[in-house]
Amino acid sequence: MKNLALSIIALLITFSSAAINRNGTENTTVLESPCVKTYLNTTINNSIVTIDLATIDRFFKKYTSLKKYRSDVVVLYKNRDYKSIWYDDKELIEFASLLYSKVNQLENEGLKFNIAYKDKIAAIFNNGTAIEITKTEKELLLSSLYIFYAKKVFQGLDVNKVQEIGWFLPQKTTSYKILLDSLLAAPQLLHKNESQLHPQYYKLRDALIKYRQIEKRNDWNPIETDLSIIEYNPGDSSKTIGQIRHRLVVLEDLEKDSKSNIYDAELMEAVLKFKKRNGYKPNYMIGSQHINRMNIPIEQYIKTIIINMERCRWISPGLAKEKELIMVNIPALKLIYRKNGNNVLESKVFVGINMLETVIFSSSISRVVFSPYWNVPRSIVENEIKPAIAKDSSYLTKNNMEWYKNGLRQKPGPRNSMGLVKFLFPNTYDIYLHDTPYKESFDADFPEFSHGCINMQKAKELAYLILEDYPDWPVDKIDQAMDGSKETTCVLKNKIPIHIGYFTAWVPDSGEINFYFDIYHKDYRLAELLFNEETH
Incomplete structure (x- = not known):
């Protein structure tokens, strides 16, 4: 009798296996037997992810530091009838790795990767980790990571904070579900997306890269000043002139450094460029205010660029x-x-x-x-x-x-x-x-x-x-x-x-x-x- 029961179960399993398509997803015509459904659910949960509101609520009760993203995450899944976003068959889609890579490069956007549960998120992409994490958790961690990234890069600070500091230009709104659709269809938009960010943002991002390269070269030595000299004019000669020349080469207002300490015609043109870029009256006189401007630490220039990238968001x-x-x-x-x-x-x-x-x-x-x-x-x-x-x-x-x-x-x-x-x-x-x-x-x-x-x-x-x-x-x-x-x-x-x-x-x-x-x-x-x- 026992063997007969086992045979029946085996036969049911065979039928049920046929009810699962080649992609590993559940066929809508699976058998209704409770014992078979229990078996199937156990099998399928190892290969695909199913999401519902209860699952989402359990996730955010466990990952409480991500709770601020819950409402946006729910919208993502509601828009997709609660189907998986990040899994295709048994594997993560390629876009998941691309998103994680971009998050790890947030410094290029003038931002920090400061989301909670970094170790858990890293474990999604590290097969050798000892951290245990279910596929459902991976799915919802990635959705939370996407909302985090989209808010930071494409939206910026909360509108109430922005208005508190006296900014009343209309602030754009971002649909995270529509944005995700566009990114999944064209992943290159993660790098540059002028439908979401003003082109000025990307110009400033290029400038940020340039100024960080300057910082890494460690070639930003202070320009020495002589308090007895009020201003420098064409034809003057001074060690300070040579240092000014070098600074303007670093800033690319001057093409090459001749090492000359004489204020010559070549330097005159570079001084005009510098003054034009920094809001000064366009003339050749170099005063203490101009030298002080050149002596602003490079990290302050970098912060200024980052601040204005945020305004562009x-x-x-x-x-x-x-x-x-x-x-x-x-x-x-x-x-x-x-x-x-x-x-x-x-x-x-x-x-x-x-x-x-x-x-x-x-x-x-x-x-x-x-x-x-x-x-x-x-x-x-x-x-x-x-x-x-x-x-x-x-x-x-x-x-x-x-x-x-x-x-x-x-x-x-x-x-x-x-x-x-x-x-x-x-x-x-x-x-x-x-x-x-x-x-x-x-x-x-x-x-x-x-x-x-x-x-x-x-x-x-x-x-x-x-x-x-x-x-x-x-x-x-x-x-x-x-x-x-x-x-x-x-x-x-x-x-x-x-x-x-x-x-x-x-x-x-x-x-x-x-x-x-x-x-x-x-x-x-x-x-x-x-x-x-x-x-x-």
């Missing part, structure tokens, strides 16, 4: 494809107007300072106002103009101002603080982009600062370019509207996006990285969040 990659837009980079004190993929105008700007910092945000220019009134903000009236009136009763007359509707305004004219044209975009910060009567200040050694608005050097040129496709606004009409006699408004048919950002490192189309002064000290706060971040 927050912005939409679609900005690079917009047909028309205006970008203002506050630290660079520069405005760029892009049209049809080209920079058609660059202009110096002034921005706010101290308690009147220009806000980082986006909007759209809807109107151009010629010969504008300046409606003086109440804070300026109370803190500056009323005290001035108290000292000089003719102050308003001298400054072409008048009381109007319970406020104060400055009438149109060549000395109006708005200049001869302003560009309006809706915002709650009372910030405008406008002309200024103080054009000479743009050529000063040290920048002027505004009350928060953006004063631009080439406002008239911007008006010409914006309206060049408006037949009703030829150049002569624009000039006439800017004669300062009366306020005239042009409503734009097509609003122009304007993005006011904050980047202390930026790589322009020329390919040479530019560094700018952290005038609002925002790098320091962001560095605290990035470099002191707790383990994920």
Whole structure:
């Protein structure tokens, strides 16, 4: 009788084996016998992974440090009807190893591999390890690893943290399930994915590699200074000149090091490149401020690049494809107007300072106002103009101002603080982009600062370019509207996006990285969040 029972079980096993296809997956027509199903489940669990909500919950109860990724992991499996992501038959798919390799190279992205359970994750790819780990655990560890990587590289810091440090540009959102689909279909997107990250990110990543190579060469010796010498000019000779020459070779502003201590024509061109890249007035004088800039430790340059790579994670990659837009980079004190993929105008700007910092945000220019009134903000009236009136009763007359509707305004004219044209975009910060009567200040050694608005050097040129496709606004009409006699408004048919950002490192189309002064000290706060971040 016992032998008969064993024979029946063996026969059932034979039938059930036929119900498993050649790929090792369970056929939907398996026998319903409970004893056979028990046997089959035992066999199949050694070859494939089945996932459900209960399994996911058990996993995150065990791996509690990964619990923050649970909701995103659930979405991944729900999108795939709870089928395995990382296994094909009995083996891990090739993309799993590729993802793990990229995570181990996170330093190239300016990030750290600081996820919990590193030893367990490493054991997935190490057949000789003594660490015991089930296939289900491997599956869910890899899914958690993917979410960790995608959040770190493609999304960046949490939006609430970003806004806490004063960044109000629209922050992009990332669909991790859609991203995973694209990566599985085209794994090369792990290396470069401009549908997820602005092209500037990858330019900065290249710069990071370059500056880390400089650091490894250990060729960043301090430039010695002579306190008795205020500045160096072409023709001067000094040991310091030779050290400056070498530093500019290291930075690739100069092609080769002649070892000369004389400030010659070759060095003059290199100094101009360095100054242009670092936001200085373009001349040949080398002062203590320039030497101090060159003496910034290489690791600080590296941190600055990493900080700005993080900022690039927050912005939409679609900005690079917009047909028309205006970008203002506050630290660079520069405005760029892009049209049809080209920079058609660059202009110096002034921005706010101290308690009147220009806000980082986006909007759209809807109107151009010629010969504008300046409606003086109440804070300026109370803190500056009323005290001035108290000292000089003719102050308003001298400054072409008048009381109007319970406020104060400055009438149109060549000395109006708005200049001869302003560009309006809706915002709650009372910030405008406008002309200024103080054009000479743009050529000063040290920048002027505004009350928060953006004063631009080439406002008239911007008006010409914006309206060049408006037949009703030829150049002569624009000039006439800017004669300062009366306020005239042009409503734009097509609003122009304007993005006011904050980047202390930026790589322009020329390919040479530019560094700018952290005038609002925002790098320091962001560095605290990035470099002191707790383990994920």
